[in-house]
Amino acid sequence: MTSAWAIALLILSPLAAAALAFAFPGRGRGLALGTAAVVGAAIVQLTRAVLAGGVQTHRVGGWGAPLGIDLRADGLALLMLMVTAGIGTAISLYAQGYFRSGHDDEAPHRERYFWPLFLFLWTALNALFLSADIFNLYVTLELLGFAAVTLVALAGKRAALTAALRYLFVSLAASLFYLLGVGLVYGQCATVDLASLAAKAQPGPTLWVALALMTGGLIAKAALFPMHFWLPPAHANAPAPVSALLSALVVKGSFYILLRLWFEAFPALMTPGVAQLFGGLGAAAILWGSVQALLQPRLKLLIAYSTVAQLGYLFLLFPLAAAREGGFVAWSGGLIFLGAHACAKTAMFLTAGNILHAAGHDRIKDLDGITHSLPISAFAFGLAGLSLVGLPPSSGFAGKWLLLNSALAQGQWVWVALILIGSLLAAAYVMRVLSHAFTRVAEPTTPNPIPPVMEWTALALALLSVGLGFASHWVAELLRVGAPVLMGGAAP
Amino acid sequence: MNVHGLLLLGILLSSFVTGLVIFFLKEESHRLRTWLNLLGAGVKLILVVALIMGIYRGQTYSFTIEFLPGLPFTLGADANSVLFLTLSTVLWFWTTLYAVGYLEHSLHRSRFFGFFSLCVTATTGIALSANLVTFLTFFELLTVSTYPLVVHRGTKEAMRGGKTYLAYTLTGGAVLLLAVAWLHSLAGPVVFKERGVLQALVSSHPRELQVIFLLFMLGLGVKAAIVPLHGWLPKAMVAPAPVSALLHAVAVVKAGAFGIVRIVYDVYGVETAAQLGVLQPLAIAAGITIVYGSVRALFQDELKKRLAYSTVSQVSYIVLGVAILGPAAAIGGLVHLVHQGLMKITLFFGAGNYAETLGIHRVSEMNGVGRRMPLTTAAFTIAALGMIGVPFLAGAVTKQYLKLGAEQAGDEWVVWVLTASSLLNAAYFLPILWRAWVKPPPDQWPAEHNFGRSETHWLLLLPPLVTAALVIWAGVFANSPFSPLAWVKLIAQREYGP
Numbered sequence: 001m002t003s004a005w006a007i008a009l010l011i012l013s014p015l016a017a018a019a020l021a022f023a024f025p026g027r028g029r030g031l032a033l034g035t036a037a038v039v040g041a042a043i044v045q046l047t048r049a050v051l052a053g054g055v056q057t058h059r060v061g062g063w064g065a066p067l068g069i070d071l072r073a074d075g076l077a078l079l080m081l082m083v084t085a086g087i088g089t090a091i092s093l094y095a096q097g098y099f100r101s102g103h104d105d106e107a108p109h110r111e112r113y114f115w116p117l118f119l120f121l122w123t124a125l126n127a128l129f130l131s132a133d134i135f136n137l138y139v140t141l142e143l144l145g146f147a148a149v150t151l152v153a154l155a156g157k158r159a160a161l162t163a164a165l166r167y168l169f170v171s172l173a174a175s176l177f178y179l180l181g182v183g184l185v186y187g188q189c190a191t192v193d194l195a196s197l198a199a200k201a202q203p204g205p206t207l208w209v210a211l212a213l214m215t216g217g218l219i220a221k222a223a224l225f226p227m228h229f230w231l232p233p234a235h236a237n238a239p240a241p242v243s244a245l246l247s248a249l250v251v252k253g254s255f256y257i258l259l260r261l262w263f264e265a266f267p268a269l270m271t272p273g274v275a276q277l278f279g280g281l282g283a284a285a286i287l288w289g290s291v292q293a294l295l296q297p298r299l300k301l302l303i304a305y306s307t308v309a310q311l312g313y314l315f316l317l318f319p320l321a322a323a324r325e326g327g328f329v330a331w332s333g334g335l336i337f338l339g340a341h342a343c344a345k346t347a348m349f350l351t352a353g354n355i356l357h358a359a360g361h362d363r364i365k366d367l368d369g370i371t372h373s374l375p376i377s378a379f380a381f382g383l384a385g386l387s388l389v390g391l392p393p394s395s396g397f398a399g400k401w402l403l404l405n406s407a408l409a410q411g412q413w414v415w416v417a418l419i420l421i422g423s424l425l426a427a428a429y430v431m432r433v434l435s436h437a438f439t440r441v442a443e444p445t446t447p448n449p450i451p452p453v454m455e456w457t458a459l460a461l462a463l464l465s466v467g468l469g470f471a472s473h474w475v476a477e478l479l480r481v482g483a484p485v486l487m488g489g490a491a492p
Numbered sequence: 493m494n495v496h497g498l499l500l501l502g503i504l505l506s507s508f509v510t511g512l513v514i515f516f517l518k519e520e521s522h523r524l525r526t527w528l529n530l531l532g533a534g535v536k537l538i539l540v541v542a543l544i545m546g547i548y549r550g551q552t553y554s555f556t557i558e559f560l561p562g563l564p565f566t567l568g569a570d571a572n573s574v575l576f577l578t579l580s581t582v583l584w585f586w587t588t589l590y591a592v593g594y595l596e597h598s599l600h601r602s603r604f605f606g607f608f609s610l611c612v613t614a615t616t617g618i619a620l621s622a623n624l625v626t627f628l629t630f631f632e633l634l635t636v637s638t639y640p641l642v643v644h645r646g647t648k649e650a651m652r653g654g655k656t657y658l659a660y661t662l663t664g665g666a667v668l669l670l671a672v673a674w675l676h677s678l679a680g681p682v683v684f685k686e687r688g689v690l691q692a693l694v695s696s697h698p699r700e701l702q703v704i705f706l707l708f709m710l711g712l713g714v715k716a717a718i719v720p721l722h723g724w725l726p727k728a729m730v731a732p733a734p735v736s737a738l739l740h741a742v743a744v745v746k747a748g749a750f751g752i753v754r755i756v757y758d759v760y761g762v763e764t765a766a767q768l769g770v771l772q773p774l775a776i777a778a779g780i781t782i783v784y785g786s787v788r789a790l791f792q793d794e795l796k797k798r799l800a801y802s803t804v805s806q807v808s809y810i811v812l813g814v815a816i817l818g819p820a821a822a823i824g825g826l827v828h829l830v831h832q833g834l835m836k837i838t839l840f841f842g843a844g845n846y847a848e849t850l851g852i853h854r855v856s857e858m859n860g861v862g863r864r865m866p867l868t869t870a871a872f873t874i875a876a877l878g879m880i881g882v883p884f885l886a887g888a889v890t891k892q893y894l895k896l897g898a899e900q901a902g903d904e905w906v907v908w909v910l911t912a913s914s915l916l917n918a919a920y921f922l923p924i925l926w927r928a929w930v931k932p933p934p935d936q937w938p939a940e941h942n943f944g945r946s947e948t949h950w951l952l953l954l955p956p957l958v959t960a961a962l963v964i965w966a967g968v969f970a971n972s973p974f975s976p977l978a979w980v981k982l983i984a985q986r987e988y989g990p
Contacts, residue, residue, distance in 0.1 A: 375603070391635075405676060424662065424666055427658070431655070470559055470565070472561065473561045
């Protein structure tokens with residue numbers, strides 16, 4: 001398999017599986033697992049190629065930029081593809097049990113539509129990470145948005161539909177802003193190719209407006225404070241596997257585009273002011289999201305607000321990585337954190353799904369004794385919590401360690417303090433759940449039976465989130481391939 | 493890394509794997525769980541003996557795997573490691589036996605012993621860490637794995653105690669992380685080495701090094717229960733007796749004290765630390781803690797609380813010994829790491845036996861227990877007398893060296909602190925002994941269990957007898973080549989010698 005094939009398969013195989021899953025209901029799980037295998041093999045192949053030969057580019061149809069569509073895989077893209085594949089595999093294992101174990105008469109109906117939509121979402125994500133130009137990114141972002149909104153609506157309850165509708169409006173408006181920005185950029189620079197934009201971009205009012213529009217749209221989609229308002233209801237009311245996908249992957253798609261824009265296409269516009277602004281919003285997100293998580297009565301809402309908070313950490317990457325000294329340290333730290341959060345948050349939402357089905361509710365104050373009734377899920381939640389708090393040796397720790405190091409090396413003390421405070425707040429809201437879990441109840445209730453695979457999938461992801469800390473040095477090496485010039489990467 | 497380094501990994505895995513397997517055992521498989529526990533503890537003991545023999549032969553051990561970019565995860569075994577490692581392995585073995593007997597009819601035993609094994613893994617990991625980030629990893633693992641043990645009973649009170657425990661230790665952990673990361677940004681990866689590694693930075697970054705030292709002491713001081721960071725310790729007393737025993741003797745408070753030893757001796761180095769002027773404040777904090785803990789202990793009627801405040805006081809002996817300049821003080825402090833462990837674990841075993849057998853939780857209920865439970869009370873008495881500093885017992889050796897060290901360093905006030913502490917120790921232990929041996933027993937004990945001819949379950953009786961015997965051994969044979977004191981002299985010589 002050449003790397004061109006690998007790139008093609010990464011997009012075509014989930015797409016084909018999505019079509020097949022629609023045509024053959026009931027085969028969804030098999031198709032998804034098959035996709036996971038093909039995608040996994042393609043990623044292995046592509047990783048080898050990237051580590052050996054640098055950035056891999058595939059010109060679709062042989063046309064090449066600026067006329068044709070370029071697909072490109074560098075270290076960053078590969079990391080995102082890997083995270084997506086990992087979460088995708090877990091959801092493939094989990095979802096069937098979830099849809100078949102609840103008390104929901106409509107469940108078969110929901111499961112029928114879940115699989116094609118999920119596989120389509122996977123397609124959109126893979127295509128997004130491989131896109132090499134800002135228009136193509138728009139197209140994939142739009143596809144991603146539609147898949148995500150429909151998946152939220154899948155829960156069918158009134159609250160879920162309201163949340164989905166709100167999400168849809170935000171998503172559409174945000175896409176529109178982004179597209180306007182793309183139009184302005186094209187008018188100014190006569191190209192949409194990420195790699196060539198850096199050379200052609202002359203800072204000026206038009207470009208600033210364009211970038212502001214694109215960034216505004218992407219921030220809304222990435223649910224960065226104060227544009228996070230749509231996220232908690234959408235993520236908390238969706239079915240558990242969907243919540244996991246949204247929190248772990250979908251919001252990060254928009255974040256990924258922001259990174260490409262600011263660090264790769266328009267590094268000239270990345271002034272200290274811009275960087276600090278992003279950092280400030282991230283800081284506000286960490287504080288606000290954590291405090292809200294402490295106040296939520298329901299487990300899924302707590303986890304959703306935790307996502308708001310943890311996304312804030314990703315944006316600390318801007319002020320820290322934009323500096324010349326220790327920039328790459330922060331860059332790799334932020335991205336390792338992204339992977340850590342994806343695994344941990346998926347594990348948490350899947351656990352919440354288990355609890356919801358086994359206990360029939362997810363009210364935090366009534367979770368007493370779940371370590372007794374659902375020991376594996378409780379353990380998974382605790383482990384995922386470790387990574388979220390950032391205790392060593394988890395990957396969450398690795399990410400925070402690198403961010404912290406970078407902040408210390410640059411003397412940016414505000415971010416140092418914030419990283420630590422955020423960790424303690426995370427510990428506080430994780431403990432809110434665990435302290436109930438460990439409380440002994442006089443008469444333990446027997447939970448509704450749920451398939452063991454649901455519990456084990458959550459545990460596997462939690463273990464992954466902790467264990468991947470030991471892979472962080474490898475991830476950092478991978479990220480060096482095609483790292484932005486700002487961070488000492490070679491020019492493409 | 494060398495092939496022998498795998499021995500270090502084996503020492504960690506012997507309890508880690510045991511813990512993981514135990515998690516998945518059914519609650520009813522009591523016999524299998526007990527055998528697994530003993531197997532793990534036994535294998536660890538054998539491996540540690542093999543390690544010590546290897547070190548005597550001149551073999552060096554190290555084990556490294558990649559971790560963070562440019563910062564490996566490294567295990568090693570130097571003299572300090574072996575001291576702490578041996579202590580925790582030996583005491584773990586006896587505590588495991590004790591816990592098997594203690595929790596015979598309790599709920600969630602698989603969960604308990606699973607975390608129990610993880611806790612010991614963390615403690616041995618702390619002993620074997622060869623660099624700061626590895627140390628930090630195990631230090632946090634210790635926090636996390638002890639929480640389920642502290643809240644094991646699952647009552648409201650236990651949950652409150654657990655919450656306090658975590659609030660203190662996690663905040664301490666965050667401060668420690670800051671210290672480690674900051675030092676890393678100044679000095680690069682910090683590998684533990686006798687006499688420290690920071691000499692080069694003293695002239696260029698003195699202020700930073702002082703602040704980082706303070707952060708280290710705050711972060712580690714929470715676990716070492718230095719006043720005013722000790723608030724969690726008395727509250728964590730809700731844990732079952734074997735947990736309290738382990739927490740106080742080897743695991744949590746010792747990890748903090750051992751961390752302070754590492755930072756002063758193997759990161760800063762005594763000379764560098766003295767140059768920076770950070771040792772004197774540390775000594776004063778330790779002195780205050782020693783007196784404060786003893787005074788508070790005096791007023792506790794609940795036996796475990798009295799012992800808890802006694803721990804607050806006693807652990808700072810170690811810190812004091814480290815903070816006073818000179819080899820004699822160093823010997824006194826380091827040897828107390830072992831001595832306090834032996835004595836305090838015996839006391840907690842005794843307290844656990846009184847509670848389990850007779851339902852006694854308070855000092856005021858202890859009249860005449862010596863007649864009902866002579867062996868337990870004898871062990872308890874030996875440990876208590878050791879704490880007071882009666883000759884030929886472990887505690888006397890500690891105090892003798894600490895006093896000598898204080899005189900050598902010319903710190904008159906330390907001698908007064910030690911004298912006051914001895915008097916206070918006597919004041920809160922002797923009344924207990926008086927009640928136990930001299931006062932007549934009541935007509936009925938609060939909640940008596942009958943164990944046939946034996947005064948209590950043999951699994952509860954054997955461990956305190958063994959540890960009490962060790963208290964005598966550490967005192968009487970202090971000057972033999974196979975004693976904690978002999979080993980500690982070696983460490984002190986490496987830190988201070990020519």
